[in-house]
Amino acid sequence: MLTFRGLTLRCAIGRTGVTHAKQKREGDGKSPIGRYVFEWCALRPDRRPPMPRSQLPTIVLRRSDGWCDEATSLSYNRAVRLPVSISAEAMWRPDGLYDAVIGLSHNTAPRQRRMGSAIFFHLARPGLQATEGCVAIPRSAMRLILPFLSERTQMVILAPADSGRPKRV
Template sequence: MLAVATADGHLTIGAETFRAALGRGGVRAAKQEGDGATPLAALPLRQVLYRPDRDAAPLSALPVEPLSPHDGWCDDPTNAAYNRRVRLPIQASAERLWRDDPLYDIIGVLGWNDAPVRRGRGSAIFLHVARLDFAPTEGCIALAPADLRRVLALGLTEILVRT
């Protein structure tokens, strides 16, 4: 099922619309590593990851896997594992997925710059839990926890990001 995310902070799937946080760098077609922008693109949802110590697995039509404390995502364009899930520690820059805050309690891995991976085009674009104040993300799309679970349960498979 397709959802549409708009730069004004909404995600619509079917007849339902949810408040969303998008990247601090706005929405851009020319996404680059570190720019804080959400890609202006069709983003397929590849899989769902979750913190099994905090809540039950979310319902989804896609593969759902538990995270471990050693999971990370490589954001180093010079490394062969760039824009891939990795086991920490590694000898490269990588974002820790097992966070102290709840932002990555549920992660929908979005298909951005992954088929094929292009160095510097951006990494770790996720659908994840929003901050309480819906502050901008580093380029991801974020929803309230209950809304994220609802969207996944509706059978979300792709997000079209528009301006």
């Protein structure tokens, strides 16, 4: 669960659950336990109705936007311009998961190879199917909370022992 300004919302997390941030590994399918700040927001401009703006630094997604997940690359866990010769995820997705996507501060400063990349807060698949390690919410919930998100907003991903307490934004 995710709580925000008194609301409790269902959310999706990693397909294999959660792990402590220091134990997070590239491709393990786990969401990293910890406290994270929202670093930036990216919105896909061709979707209608458009998503509301947040108070975060916001970029407009382009078809050529990608995110490097190749741990041996100097671009690991950074935005890249597609096509590239390294492994990178396309940010312009046909399934709409990244129509609104927010970068979480996991493994960004400093970056450590193989400690997990592309840990985002984004739109959920139908039925809140599990993610590859991100946190995801339905489009309607994102539309509701996006205008209130800023660089002061924090997300806390909790361990299973804390499962009675929701993840907080």
